[in-house]
């Protein structure tokens with residue numbers, strides 16, 4: 211299929227310019243002024259609109275078996291919701307349990323993902339350590355297109371790993387040119403606070419937020435950064451939600467460390483007051499980790515995006531319906547952790563970021579697409595409108611408006627944490643793999659149309675770090691036992 215987008219303004223992370231864009235056979239083949247539409251092409255008038263690289267959400271959990279249930283959006287409904295919101299690729303998480311083979315887990319997740327209707331890829335979590343894990347990490351990088359490994363510092367007695375595992379795994383990531391990622395919360399402290407709160411009679415969703423104060427996130431973020439520094443590897447910190455963690459990232463970057471900070475659209479726009487809602491189901495629907503924070507923490511995150519010390523806005527889309535949340539009706543520690551967001555990420559960020567002057571349109575593209583593509587080594591296949599790139603494009607109407615409502619969403623749950631939020635700036639048309647998949651508020655998708663996108667290890671940053679690591683390699687002091695300088 212050939213598409214000619216005429217008269218729009220291309221907005222890439224580096225600059226904006228008036229240009230026509232021709233897509234053919236899934237790729238962008240030409241970008242420039244006054245291009246002739248090829249014979250038979252569908253011509254789309256994009257005047258008055260922005261042409262953005264399709265959004266990339268590098269943090270989602272479709273169909274995730276977690277806390278005794280399974281996330282309600284599978285790879286089909288989750289990627290359909292993504293496309294409706296202008297996100298054309300997700301990077302989801304394969305999370306093998308402790309003692310499970312990484313390759314077995316990977317094969318299982320690949321099978322689940324076959325129904326995706328947008329492009330997708332996988333990070334793999336390291337939840338235990340052994341020679342087998344070490345070996346399988348190598349196989350995943352060499353043969354299966356995985357170049358990032360996630361580590362949970364929380365979820366004690368489930369997915370949590372200790373510093374020993376972090377150091378082993380980070381060092382292995384360095385050898386492989388793979389990017390380590392962390393969920394930074396001190397799981398031991400969360401565990402103790404949960405027990406104390408339950409003993410004090412706090413059993414509702416407010417207990418979730420109280421058991422995960424900024425200190426537990428700040429401590430873990432600092433610790434992970436120090437371990438990454440000691441291992442000589444870059445680090446990606448997911449869902450940075452508080453000033454303490456953001457400042458740890460900013461400090462590390464100022465000290466020359468390659469640390470990438472991801473924020474979530476939920477943490478940027480929703481605050482801790484949500485957990486004190488008198489309606490249990492309302493509050494429980496917002497239970498996620500880390501929890502929503504105070505306005506001061508939100509300000510720090512926005513400042514980080516503006517200043518560049520945070521580089522990505524993701525969603526951590528992990529959708530549970532009210533029936534699933536009710537598993538924790540008597541005990542907040544049993545409420546499945548996670549919220550939706552993938553359908554609204556782009557428009558909520560545009561409304562609250564671009565329309566308020568916190569982000570330029572180019573910075574918007576950087577944090578919703580280009581920076582993730584670079585960090586996870588799929589740039590410029592993704593993340594930019596340029597000849598040769600995949601034809602994943604959003605025709606963005608900056609004047610379009612809507613009010614968020616679960617009643618009209620494509621995600622497979624009956625709640626939306628942004629319910630009632632007024633948005634200005636929406637995806638009018640989403641093009642995925644060179645096909646129009648969202649137009650006139652209608653999805654035109656097929657199950658299984660999404661492709662698994664393999665990602666190579668050794669992004670350029672690893673080459674640079676290899677040189678630095680070699681130059682600063684520890685060396686022994688050569689001593690002659692017969693020489694005694696000091697008396």
Ligand SMILES: NC(=O)NCCC(=O)O
Nearest residue numbers: 393498499526528547548
């Ligand atoms: N974030 C959350 O609450 N659920 C998904 C799992 C995770 O990322 O920690």
Ligand SMILES: [Zn+2]
Nearest residue numbers: 393448449499
């Ligand atoms: Zn997490």
Ligand SMILES: [Zn+2]
Nearest residue numbers: 269270271526
């Ligand atoms: Zn997550």
